[in-house]
Amino acid sequence: MPELAEVERYRQLAETLIGRTVQSVVARDAWFLKRGLTPRAARTALTGRRLDAVRRVGKLLVIETDDGAGPNLGLRFGMSGRLVVDGRASIDDLVYEAASESERRRSRAERETSRASNRPVTAWDRFALRFEEGGDVRLRDPRRLGGVELDPDETALGPDALHATTADVRRAIEGSRAPLKARLMDQRRVAGIGNLAADELLWRAGLDPARPARSLTPDESRRLAHHIRRTLADLISRGGSHMGDLMPAREAGAVCPKDGTPLVRRTVGGRTTFSCPTHQR
DNA sequence: ATTGTGGCCTGCCCGC
DNA sequence: TGCGGGCAGGCCACAA
Numbered sequence: 001m002p003e004l005a006e007v008e009r010y011r012q013l014a015e016t017l018i019g020r021t022v023q024s025v026v027a028r029d030a031w032f033l034k035r036g037l038t039p040r041a042a043r044t045a046l047t048g049r050r051l052d053a054v055r056r057v058g059k060l061l062v063i064e065t066d067d068g069a070g071p072n073l074g075l076r077f078g079m080s081g082r083l084v085v086d087g088r089a090s091i092d093d094l095v096y097e098a099a100s101e102s103e104r105r106r107s108r109a110e111r112e113t114s115r116a117s118n119r120p121v122t123a124w125d126r127f128a129l130r131f132e133e134g135g136d137v138r139l140r141d142p143r144r145l146g147g148v149e150l151d152p153d154e155t156a157l158g159p160d161a162l163h164a165t166t167a168d169v170r171r172a173i174e175g176s177r178a179p180l181k182a183r184l185m186d187q188r189r190v191a192g193i194g195n196l197a198a199d200e201l202l203w204r205a206g207l208d209p210a211r212p213a214r215s216l217t218p219d220e221s222r223r224l225a226h227h228i229r230r231t232l233a234d235l236i237s238r239g240g241s242h243m244g245d246l247m248p249a250r251e252a253g254a255v256c257p258k259d260g261t262p263l264v265r266r267t268v269g270g271r272t273t274f275s276c277p278t279h280q281r
Numbered sequence: 282a283t284t285g286t287g288g289c290c291t292g293c294c295c296g297c
Numbered sequence: 298t299g300c301g302g303g304c305a306g307g308c309c310a311c312a313a
Contacts, residue, residue, distance in 0.1 A: 001305085001306045001307095031290090077306095077307080078306095080306085141290095142290090143305085143307095144289085145289070145290065176283080178283075187307090194306050195305095195307085197306085241306060270287090
């Protein structure tokens with residue numbers, strides 16, 4: 001499910017849509033349309049448009065139309081949203097399943113049954129575009145926490161985490177006594193860090209998620225910026241946010257893969273957080 | 282303004 | 298087998 005790494009995969013998948021022309025808009029779930037958008041307005045705005053660029057800003061996917069003359073289509077995936085292009089989900093599913101020994105040993109049928117949210121169930125397709133050239137793109141979201149909007153306000157997002165500089169990170173955390181992790185996950189400060197990536201990169205950086213953001217030394221901020229970029233790039237190349245080195249230990253009773261210390265599970269910034277009390281200070 | 286909390290919506294998994 | 302509770306990778310409105 002979608003953090004930056006997943007949305008980056010969706011972006012790559014969506015590149016195959018470039019050059020296609022919207023034949024029809026399927027927006028049966030009005031609740032899924034945001035900022036006052038209605039099914040009728042979406043149909044009017046998008047039908048006949050050619051898709052000509054796909055960008056990712058943090059966890060937001062932006063599809064541009066008609067060389068800037070048409071509206072931008074903004075897709076958000078919430079916690080359970082997936083992008084399906086021409087009937088294919090993005091390959092992060094495959095990587096994820098292949099990575100699990102137990103999953104691999106099981107039959108495809110069993111896997112399909114147990115991982116119901118991956119099945120091609122059209123009831124969960126909340127929004128779709130069909131193309132004159134054939135094929136379609138669908139936003140499949142069982143929990144309906146994602147959404148679709150036109151011309152999303154990208155200025156509300158901070159610099160993209162994948163390319164965050166030390167200066168970006170310092171700006172994001174300076175002066176704040178909120179937990180470091182909460183600040184990193186504030187999309188207005190830095191865009192794209194989700195709960196799993198936050199745990200992973202703070203674990204790699206050796207920083208306590210609960211530390212007041214402003215307590216970092218200049219050297220720690222630099223180290224943090226490095227690990228933000230490095231971790232996200234790693235997660236993208238490995239195929240998903242669940243591919244981090246800390247992830248296997250993200251369960252009750254697990255120990256730190258670095259030093260064997262029992263991990264601490266708590267809520268930080270309102271989110272379940274795993275960290276190592278020994279090497280994360 | 283900043284920070285913390287609750288809620289949104291749905292599905293899955295565990296324990297009884 | 299059925300049922301209730303707790304959980305989930307995001308985000309927004311709200312209160313202090």
